[in-house]
Amino acid sequence: MTDSTWDPAQYLRHAGHRARPFTDLLARVPDPPADPARPLRVADLGCGPGNVTAVLADRWPAARITGYDHSEQMLAEAQAYAGAHLDFAHADLTTWTPAETYDVIVSNAALQWVPGHLDAFPAWLDGLAPGGAFAFQVPHNIDAPLHALMRELGDTPRWKNRLAHVLRHEDSVHAPAVYLDRLARLGCETDVWTTTYHHVLQGEDPVLDWVKGTGLRPVLTALADDPDSREAFTAEYRDLLRKAYPPHDYGTILPFRRLFAVARKGA
Template sequence: MTTNPSWDPAQYLRHAGHRARPFADLLARVPDLPAEPPAGPRIADLGCGPGNVTTVLADRWPTARVTGYDNSPQMLADAQAHAGPRLDFAHADLATWTPAETYDLLVSNAALHWVPGHLDAFPAWIDGLAPGGTFAFQVPHNIDAPLHALMRELGNTPRWKARLGHVLRHEDSVHAPGVYLDRLARLGCATDVWTTTYHHVLQGADPVLDWVKGTGLRPALDALADDPEARDAFVTEYRDLLREAYPSHDYGTVLPFRRLFAVATKAA
């Protein structure tokens, strides 16, 4: 699986409202942060993307010092437009990142499914929390949905398997809810894990394809970037499958999208 695809911030942000809603739902379950030191709480956004939701952290905790971390130069270039006196952005690969200071909140929005072995990072991340600090994240939990299943099935057909069979996300990119609950509870955290299925009503022509062009389809687009004719052929075949799986209605196209949430608070 490709873990570091190229990103197009403009494409990703075409559905910014739908993508930001789970982050708001996640933050609604984050408890009060530890007693603020003179400098205010310390917050990290792991996999901040273009920074549009990182600004929500700065708005909610205006005395905090917030850093958004990402490994995409394209995303970080867009994120820098949001930087301010207490909000900055830095390059980091979540596969190897460990806290270099103590944080009151570590939060990650739709990023960990791109990080193989992310469970193994949890002990160091929890160690980096202040007593009473929180680690909160959400990830897509829909790898079995037509959106992804059709992409994998097409990518594994004889025409495409050699070029795409190894780059697409597989079922083990996100674990079952109980796996996260067990891992975080064993690290001494009071942990709340849940799933929610959103039914996004999307507008425009082929909106589900447009959605996935900003996320899950990126590895395939990268793998075929040197062959525009093949890239366009794959996208067309995939588009036709999505049209059947997600039919258009007078009011729009419905994209059911299940997400997994976890909020783990370290003992005070």
């Protein structure tokens, strides 16, 4: 996964908007077959600060649930949700494979940070019990202004040498048909769809505030040792976002397309 320094407080500033896609995903995840010999086992890959992992405990209160994340900052925040059936552990999703059998494996807005994640699907599905579900959602808007403008700015002479290698590019998320084909060929009954949310954000420069918690993190990390440059890039990017996402009396609209997949392993 990308080596960025994550800020849980910044990420959670838009927690309601960010959690809604996970709720929509979870509504389409079927209950796995019950095994009277053991409790359900659930993994959340890229659990972040743990707030949506806790939603899994509401859905399956008797299950043993583990949230995995690469960020120590996020895991520290997530510990507030830990309990008898819910825990958190460090994992790099570029190398993680199930060490036990899971009934449900979910991932919320994390796989876009995992290069080659399609190649991980066979091992993850091998760790899934028959009839179990693998479900994820990822941003599907790499062509949207908030990403395109960041890449264009990062590719200018002032920033190219320092930032070109840290920005997400078009291949970080694949087309819906690619995920459908890969999961179907692995023997899963698969449902893939996209949804565009129109978030109405409040406050000054709310789109910049949003992206500071996610897509801008690699830039902020790369420039962390140079506060002046970090501030200069942020100011240039802010001005571009103001033109792309003008405010209205009721707030600023951020259209945000997401891709969802639910794959049920054959029984």
